[in-house]
Amino acid sequence: MTSVTLDSADGVATLTLRRPDSLNAFDLDLAARLRAAAESVARADVDVLVIAGEGRAFSAGGDVRQMAASGDAAGYLRALTRDVHAALAAIRELPVPVIARVHGPVAGGGLGLVLAADIAVAAESATFTAAYGALGLSPDCGVTALLPKVVGAARARAFLLGGLRVDAVTAREWGLVARTAPAAALDDSVAEVVERARGAGREAVAATKALLADDDYRAQLDRESAAICELAGGPAGPRIDAFAGGGAAR
Template sequence: MNEELLRDRIRWVRDGAVARIELASPATRNALDGDMALALREVAARLAEGTAGENLRVALLTAQGPLFSVGGDLRWFAAAPDPSQRIAETATLLHETLHILAHIPLPVVSVLHGTVAGGGIGIALGADIVLAGSTAKLRVAYTAAGLSPDCGVSWFLARRIGQARALDLALTNRVVAAEELHQWGLVSRVVAQETLMNEAEEVVRTLVTGSAPALAATKQLLRDAGEPPPVFKARLDAEATSIANLLKGSDGREGLRAFLEKRAPLFSSTNTEPLSS
């Protein structure tokens, strides 16, 4: 068994034909900063290489700590001389990772527990099979900071739960619990928290003993059934451009300041007139 800690952010374990990948920055609540983005990009490259030449069969993605990921590290973005450029560069790395994961032939399984928010949603939903513990919760969160989705979040939400529900979640940022996520088709299964990892290991055993060519062909057929791969890539590029442009504007900068100061943002575009009764 080969184990490494990539950039102090991701624990990588090569366990026979299984790649075990663990977000390993609980102190930051597994936030997506530059090191996390680089580590995830390295993971994706290893999976692509391992599938081609090292007989990897399955990838399992989990997370340390009380939650899966809070999404982008807004404090790290705000500390840059040019936050817009930093968020664009980070989004590009994460989007390259998602594109690779969607098109490598081996199945990818993610396991959610606690809260998943922002870009962490895209990392989780980028897997082929998504298992959620009964305590799992999702919050899109971008517009609360004056930003728009990245990491494929707009793609996954619109295609899996429909435009009406996707707009509801993305615009209001309401918290959605595990059972509702399952009813809507955002996650594959909901499992009691105490048996979540046992279920994940059973899924891994099923996949690793299956026919690799059949699994690869099936993944490709189902992945391509909705839209051809270039459309997914174009959507990722559009997300990266949108979130970077918003961070150049006054609302995006105010969203970051408000987050750092732990207060409600005062967006310049907010209508301050009282609502009519």
């Protein structure tokens, strides 16, 4: 099974993370395929992009087991963030609305993917956590660039530094997601948002998104990559090995 698929029908592209046994954690293959898929959407004749995850989670972030198994966590993260960050930048700059269909656990880099979307629709069973602190790592995937702007600086600090786990209702109240729905009604809710978002046209969407753009996003992605790689190559190394031994993903 390929780790990322991109399908299109009736003007709607759907990008699906497909590593369900790993909670759609980012490994090097998924990162490269995510980048290629995101960049291809910019050239495709579509009106909307929906991002989803297969299985019981949207995404648990970076694959800690693969990180530890590489024997060079810093080098692994350098390669991983190169492609994932390029994918996220491409998603942010797409000339079409991007809708995140969020269910189950969202952690680490998965949160960055939700933030990169224009509109997030979450199942009421979804949960959100940073998870970086358990590994002794700093955030990546644009989390420090976008989370404070979305939820406010104080909440972002509490979330990232306080180890909070936020449920879907709280995420909606904070503005992290735009809409919640029962799990059984999630697809219908996403479809409704898609229909409302697809009518403006690529030119108007591109202009609007350019006006709303955070000009520091790409630069902050680079700073995040440098910081997390430095930590992974130093004090976080033993934590990564210990965490991976428990079979978890960030």
